[in-house]
Every structure is written in C-alpha cells, then in structure tokens.
Amino acid sequence: MKVSFDFDHTLSRKDVQVFAKQLVDDGHEVWITTSRLSSDHGRSKGWPWIITQNDKLFAIAKDLGIPEDKIKFTEGDDKWKSLYTFDIHFDDDDVEIELINENLPDCCGILLYKK
Numbered sequence: 001m002k003v004s005f006d007f008d009h010t011l012s013r014k015d016v017q018v019f020a021k022q023l024v025d026d027g028h029e030v031w032i033t034t035s036r037l038s039s040d041h042g043r044s045k046g047w048p049w050i051i052t053q054n055d056k057l058f059a060i061a062k063d064l065g066i067p068e069d070k071i072k073f074t075e076g077d078d079k080w081k082s083l084y085t086f087d088i089h090f091d092d093d094d095v096e097i098e099l100i101n102e103n104l105p106d107c108c109g110i111l112l113y114k115k
Contacts, residue, residue, distance in 0.1 A: 012060070
C-alpha cells in the first residue's frame with residue numbers, strides 16, 4: 001500500500017509517528033506530502049527559517065525510515081495534485097481531505113483532528 005502523511009499537525013505528532021513507523025516496518029511505501037516550501041524555494045523567497053523547520057521534518061522522516069526521496073514539498077499547491085498514485089493520505093486539513101476525496105477516486109483522504 002502507498003500511504004502519505006501531511007507533516008504539520010499530522011506526522012509531527014508522536015502518536016501518528018508510531019502508526020507511520022508500523023506501516024514502514026510492515027513494508028508499506030510511506031511518504032510525506034507537505035504544503036511547505038522546500039528549503040531552496042524558501043531561501044529564494046527570503047525565508048531562512050524554513051531551513052530549520054525542514055531540518056526537523058527530515059530528522060523525523062529519518063527516524064521513521066522514510067527516505068528523503070519520499071518527501072514531497074507541494075510549495076503551497078493543493079496536495080491532491082501530487083497524490084494520484086496513492087492509496088491513502090492522512091491530513092489535519094479538512095479542505096485538503098475534501099479535495100483529495102473529490103478528485104482522486106483511488107485515494108482515500110483521512111482527516112486527523114488536531115490535538
């Protein structure tokens with residue numbers, strides 16, 4: 001199964017990290033799909049703080065066994081446009097989930113409420 005997690009308020013949560021790690025350990029293809037800007041794009045916009053924020057994302061991905069080439073920065077674009085080949089995406093943003101479920105019949109968007 002090909003599974004995606006949003007980062008902020010989703011995979012940044014310890015309880016969601018435990019679940020994602022189990023999926024990785026069980027052999028599923030786990031990705032991070034975030035609306036964040038990549039470090040290079042953020043730097044070009046004059047946002048030096050994005051590098052530190054993304055370093056935290058990369059560290060958590062590494063701890064979970066998610067390789068950097070399975071991290072997609074949508075650069076602020078709607079996530080559904082990046083999830084055509086996925087089975088499931090977990091997110092805390094109800095608009096993102098609605099767009100995924102409206103536009104991708106083969107991908108199930110699952111809303112995780114903020115803690």
